[in-house]
Amino acid sequence: MMKRAAWPIFGIILLGYPLIFSTPFQKRLGALVLLYAIGASAWNIVGGYAGLISVGHAVFFGCGAYGALASYKYLSLPPIGGLPIGVVVSIGIAAIVGIPTLRLSGHYFSMATIAVAELARLIVSNIDWLGGAQGLSGPPVPRTLLDLSFISALPYYYLFLGVLAAVLAFTRQMERGRLGYYLRAIHDSERAARSLGAPVSRCKLYAYLMSAALTAIAGALYAVMFGFVDPESGLGILISVKMLIMTALGGAGLLLGPLVGAAILVPLEELSNSFLGGVGAGVTFVVYGAIIVVIARLQPGGLVRPVLGALIERSDKVVRRPC
Amino acid sequence: MFSTLIQVIAGGLLLGAVYALFSSGLTLIWGMMNVINFAHGDFVMLGMYVAFVVWTVMGGGPAAAVPIAALALASLGIGCYFVLIRHIMRGPMLAQILGTFGLALLLRYSAFWYFGTSFRTLPETLVGGTLLIGPIRIESSRLLAGVVALVITACLHLILTRTALGSRMLAVAEDATAAELMGIRPDRMQAIAWGLAAGATGVAGALIANFFYVAPSVGETLAIVAFVTVSLGGFGSVPGALAAGLLIGIIESVSAYAIGAIYKDIVVYALFVLVLWLRPAGLMGNA
Numbered sequence: 001m002m003k004r005a006a007w008p009i010f011g012i013i014l015l016g017y018p019l020i021f022s023t024p025f026q027k028r029l030g031a032l033v034l035l036y037a038i039g040a041s042a043w044n045i046v047g048g049y050a051g052l053i054s055v056g057h058a059v060f061f062g063c064g065a066y067g068a069l070a071s072y073k074y075l076s077l078p079p080i081g082g083l084p085i086g087v088v089v090s091i092g093i094a095a096i097v098g099i100p101t102l103r104l105s106g107h108y109f110s111m112a113t114i115a116v117a118e119l120a121r122l123i124v125s126n127i128d129w130l131g132g133a134q135g136l137s138g139p140p141v142p143r144t145l146l147d148l149s150f151i152s153a154l155p156y157y158y159l160f161l162g163v164l165a166a167v168l169a170f171t172r173q174m175e176r177g178r179l180g181y182y183l184r185a186i187h188d189s190e191r192a193a194r195s196l197g198a199p200v201s202r203c204k205l206y207a208y209l210m211s212a213a214l215t216a217i218a219g220a221l222y223a224v225m226f227g228f229v230d231p232e233s234g235l236g237i238l239i240s241v242k243m244l245i246m247t248a249l250g251g252a253g254l255l256l257g258p259l260v261g262a263a264i265l266v267p268l269e270e271l272s273n274s275f276l277g278g279v280g281a282g283v284t285f286v287v288y289g290a291i292i293v294v295i296a297r298l299q300p301g302g303l304v305r306p307v308l309g310a311l312i313e314r315s316d317k318v319v320r321r322p323c
Numbered sequence: 324m325f326s327t328l329i330q331v332i333a334g335g336l337l338l339g340a341v342y343a344l345f346s347s348g349l350t351l352i353w354g355m356m357n358v359i360n361f362a363h364g365d366f367v368m369l370g371m372y373v374a375f376v377v378w379t380v381m382g383g384g385p386a387a388a389v390p391i392a393a394l395a396l397a398s399l400g401i402g403c404y405f406v407l408i409r410h411i412m413r414g415p416m417l418a419q420i421l422g423t424f425g426l427a428l429l430l431r432y433s434a435f436w437y438f439g440t441s442f443r444t445l446p447e448t449l450v451g452g453t454l455l456i457g458p459i460r461i462e463s464s465r466l467l468a469g470v471v472a473l474v475i476t477a478c479l480h481l482i483l484t485r486t487a488l489g490s491r492m493l494a495v496a497e498d499a500t501a502a503e504l505m506g507i508r509p510d511r512m513q514a515i516a517w518g519l520a521a522g523a524t525g526v527a528g529a530l531i532a533n534f535f536y537v538a539p540s541v542g543e544t545l546a547i548v549a550f551v552t553v554s555l556g557g558f559g560s561v562p563g564a565l566a567a568g569l570l571i572g573i574i575e576s577v578s579a580y581a582i583g584a585i586y587k588d589i590v591v592y593a594l595f596v597l598v599l600w601l602r603p604a605g606l607m608g609n610a
Contacts, residue, residue, distance in 0.1 A: 053420050100600040106416055107359040111550050112599045118547060119592040126585065237543065241424065248421050282436035285428050292425025296411050300418035 018157050025274075028153040033259075033266045034160035035221055036246060040258030041167050042214030043243035048253035049180065050207045051187035052102070056113030058239035059097075059120045060212040063090035064219025065229040066124070069136035078146040079138050079227070083220040087213050094212035095205070102204045105190065114237065121235040135230025138223065148224050156225050163221065164259070167214055172255055174210070183207055187253070215243075238285075245292055251302025260304050265291075326458035331580045332573055333459055337469030339572020343565040344472040345527035345545070346552035347479055348520030354559025355496045355516045358412050358419055362403075362427035364546025365434075366521050370396055370528020371537045372434060375443055377529075384449045385467065385533060392525035400521025404514045427542070435539040442536040450533050468530035475526055479519065480561045492516060496559075544588065551595040 018027045039061060046052050067086020068079040075082075101112045125133050142149035150156065174180050182203040185193040194200045223229050233239075243258075246265050251257030265288070272284045299306070349363045360366075373395050374388035381387070403426060411422040450464040483489040492512045494502040499509040535541070552571055556563025571591060579587040 047417075051416070053417055055420070055424075104599060107420070108554075108599060110420055111359065111554070112596060115547060115550070115592050115595045115599070118543075119589065119596065122589050122592065126589075241428070244424075245421070248417060252417055282432050285432035286436055289425045289427070289429030289432060292421050293407060293429060294425075296414075296418045296422035296425060297407055300411070300414050300421070 014161055018154055024153065027157055029267055029270055031153045031156040031160055031225070032270065033262050034157065034164050035218065035225065036242065036266050037259040037262040038160060038164050038167055038221065039215060039218035039239075040243045040246040040250075040262055041164065041171060042211050042218060044211075044247045044252060044254075044258050045171060045174070045214070046207050046211040047244060048247055048251075048257065049175065049183040049187065050204055051253075052204065052208070053110045053244070054113045054211075055110050055237070055240050055244060056115075056117030057211070057215050057243050058117045058235045058237065059093060060090045060215035061219035061222070061239050061243075062120065062124065062229070062231075062235035063087075063093060063212075064216035064221075065223040065234040066130055066136065066219075067216065068220040068223040069138055069227075069229055070130065072138055073136060078144065078148065079224045080146065080148055080220065082223075083217060086220050087216045090212045090216035090219075091209050094209050098205055098208040098212075102201065102208060113240075117235065117237065117240055121231050121237075124235060125231040131230065133231060135228060135234070138227030149227065160221060163217065167217075168255060168259075170210075170214075175255065179203060179206060184253075245288065248300075248302060249291065249295055251304035251308075254302065254304050254308070257302050257304050261302070264303075327580075328577075330459045330461075331576045333461060334465060335573035335576030336569055337461070337465045337572070338576065339569035340469040340472040340476070340565075341527050341531055341568075342548055342552055342572055343568025344476045344479075344530075345524045346549045346556070346568055347476055347561045347564040348523040349549045350553045350556065350559055350561060350564045351479070351483070351516055352520045353553065355492060356408075356412050356513055358408060359423065359550075360520075361420065361423040361546065362430055362542075363520075363524065363549050364544065365427045365430040365542035366396055366400070366524035367528040367531070367545045367549075368434060368537075368539065368542035369399070369430060370525040371532040371535070371541065372438060372528075373525065374529040374532035375438075375445060375537050378445055378449065385529060388529040388532070389471070389526055392529035393522045394525070396525030396528070397518040397522035400517040400519075400524075401514050403521075404517035408517065409510065409513070427546070431539050431542055438539065440539065442538045444536050445532055462534060464533040468533065471530055472527060475523065476561065476565055479523060480565075482519070483561060488515070547592060547595065551591055551598070554595065555598050 017030050021027070021030065039057075042060075043054065043057050046054050046057075064083065064086035067089055068082035071077045071082030071085050072079045097116050101109060101116070104112055124130050130136065139147050139149060148155070148159070182193065182198045182200075185196070185198055186200055186203060190200060219234065223234075226233075242265070246261030247258045248261070249257075249264060250259065250261030268287065269284050272287065276283055295302070345363070345367050348366075349360060352358055352360050370392045373392040374385070377383045377388040377391055383391075407422055407426065411418045447464075450467055452463045454461045454463055454466060481489075483492065491502070491507045492515065494505065494507055495509045495512040502512075503509055548571065552564055552567045555571065556565070556567030571594075574594065575587050575591055578590040582590075
């Protein structure tokens, strides 16, 4: 793992980023990287540590986003006030869906999660009080500071940075705790873990619920920043795919993998969108697809892992830990 | 009322035959090498675009489009096998899912980029006319698609069960190392499996294009249809895929007729989730 001294430096870089890169575009970019990193880090708990490749996390993202904007619309709460509602709904759905789905292994699990997410998207598109296909909007003019509606991206940047730090601290705590060891054992061999007495089903469910709750937080923050959600932007398959891809690019099952992946892919997407305009969306995802194929083919462990391996090799040549 | 229902079921059966055709490709790949091709629906989408291009460039109908699409997609499938699948199939599961998912995005958004998002359709006159059998009206484009799809699915089944090639492929599916010791090249057999599977999607795509809109996004829905069909019929079974495909065609048509067209996808997806939850080995597969 990373040396102790590296953490403060890393923190200072993240805190100082908007002071150095201070154009509106760069600040917005930084905020988006952190937002996607929160979502991908949430995915990482299930997909990375437990090795259950969910392609349906958009459901939980959508819970957060719709929770925030629906509680503005019906309860006149500030959107961020809807966050707990979104999280609770998300955990509820994760429990109902998770218990039968988590029994499936490998590809079956992935396919089931896709189907559940697409089902959710289709159902929400037909529910009028959730805005149907048009979606929901946030407050057009900020009423109080609590609406968290700012023109500059700077407040969002620090808000997201704080949340990301909390999510990573939480993940690190889990990683080092009993659950983290169980999940890695399940990832390596579910049968072996079960035969050694690990409570496999319960651990998988806990990881799934935690991941769902954190993903809902990312969704609510998205809704707070953009003030709008529709079935495509809140529940579309690309949301799930992005979380998966960012984590896999950085390194699934590594604490900082999702952040590294987001820091590479979000600028790529934003730059190609702004340079190529309307056509850009198509080209962006062609590039996305190509990157994923290349990663899967050449470096399925992600980009962070070889770097870490080299660091460890240099730091303790005597005791070589298996990585 | 009764005759309308029969007509709906007949339409469902014909569409179901096409579902069975491209799903048997997915089931073949799964049975041979335990890889789920998440790009399968996008292969069908490309088959549809091949039919569209054949019509715009040379004004050809299905007689030209079907063989061209079959060849084009089979080459693409074999290419994908050698460039990508061969290297990821023994790797970690994340790599397999990423690899075929990446392929899906690459194909879908290349089509999006090149052809745009607008829905294209082939002229209805390309395979014109409707057939009247008693009170039932069937468009000839759908009839053609259903019949050709049935024939090709049957051929695929016969190749797998009645020919030396099929036996070799089964041997590789059973145990690639043992097959290699018997002088069969697993690589070549698996490449052929990808060629056959992708060729089947090409044929299916070129057939559907005659009565269905063509757009880059259709691959997503079709992929889920293929997943439903394969999971219902049991992974690795072509007859299972045929039975399940026909059943799903009927369920889809009847639910579109009974509760409205926008709900038909909801019914199919819900069915899929239920099948996976209750019987992951499929209705006909053995766990």
